[in-house]
Amino acid sequence: MDKVATEQYLKERNIRTPLSNLYDPDDAQKAFEETFINGDEVVVVKPSTSTLGRGVVVGVKKDAFFEAWEYANEVKLKDKKIIVQEYLTGFEAKATVIQGELHSMVLRVPPYVIGNGKYSISYLINKKNEERESHSHLKIGPIPKNERIKSFLKSQNLSLNYIPKKGEYVLLVSVSNFSLGGELVNITDMVSDHIKENVLKAIAAMPGLYTGGLDVMMKNFDDPDPVILEINSFPALSLATYPTYGKLDNPFKLYVESIVAVDQFLNPRQENYDIDNSNDYIRNLLNFNNLRNEVDHQRTDL
Known part of the structure; x- marks a missing residue:
């Protein structure tokens, strides 16, 4: 998903995201001057559209800014821009939401x-x-x-x-990405309900999105102000399936069964697949739609 558009949707619905500035690939000098006008800031530099941590440089200081910019600029993407974003302290987790239900939260260790x-x-x-x-x-x-x-x-x-x-x-x-050799810890049962609720609200803020992967920054498992870093409409379900440490689960089963259960509810047939917890899947999606309406009522741009 486009990082800039995602950030805008979240901000309009009072969901915390990092402070960011968007630049054209040739605006390195302008970005440098605006970023470090107040002294020795520490920032994140990344392409506006990328996956698997490609082109992302974290903890960038003044003396390494142009090198980080060049690295982010090397990612070949259509209509690419460069984002300079505030650097947040804490740790990053990957949340997986499937058809409006939080499946898991996995801590990503660099x-x-x-x-x-x-x-x-x-x-x-x-x-x-x-x-x-x-x-x-x-x-x-x-x-x-x-x-x-x-x-x-x-x-x-x-x-x-x-x-x-x-x-x-x-x-x-510094980037906690599995493709760079990172490790995964299932922390679903450790994080607070408040953090889980914020994850669901972030997905609900995206029009038409019911399934996604979210990068969440938090200071601890009870953080009252978690930050949504990014949302991907194609979650890496394998990360939720095979954590390095912690409970294993099968998000693929949940994904397929929930889609089929809802489809059979909306489009009745003479013969249906027998799906355990079919009513739970339907009830969960209806509850998520109610949450989406609540989130939309909090919009600040109307």
């Missing part, structure tokens, strides 16, 4: 290694990738040793040759 005082970061990455190979899902997202990793290590005055002390945690990149 790739890291733990030192033993003997081996280099490069060697520890190799060992961790070997461990990921034994996992049916983790093996598709090994930790790369690309320029992005090297650049982030350099910002910490480290390199792939550095030997971490025993028990030392070394963060390899």
Whole structure:
């Protein structure tokens, strides 16, 4: 989904999103001057439309701004613009909503290694990738040793040759993305009802959207002011299916059954599929439509 349009829909319905500015790809100097007019800010630089964390650079300071801009600009997308966004503290989770029902919230942990005082970061990455190979899902997202990793290590005055002390945690990149070797923790039962309600309201704010994946930033599991970073209309259901740690579930089953159950309710036939909890799926969708009406009544642009 278009990040700019999504942000506008959310703001109009009083749903918290990061402060952002939108620029043309050739406006790097203008963006730099406007961003750092008040001193040493820290920001996020990313393309206006991208997926899987492509082109996203987090924690960008003044001296690395143009490098981050160039990286974001390398992503080849139609009608692309560049977003400069406020940097938020806390941790990021991926919420999956299926047909108006919150299925799961998964904490996304950036790739890291733990030192033993003997081996280099490069060697520890190799060992961790070997461990990921034994996992049916983790093996598709090994930790790369690309320029992005090297650049982030350099910002910490480290390199792939550095030997971490025993028990030392070394963060390899700041973006908590599975495609970069991140890990997933199912936290659905840990987060507050308030955060879950905000997730559903964010999906309800998007016209015609019932299923989606949301990136949510929070300071803790009871955060009174969670921030919706992004909404994707095609959620990565595999992330909700195969967390590295925590409860496993099957969102694909929920997705198919809920669609069929609602379709059979709206379009009666002589013969229907026998679906367990069919009435629950229908009731849930009706409740979600009521929530959508409530969210629309909170619009500030009317």
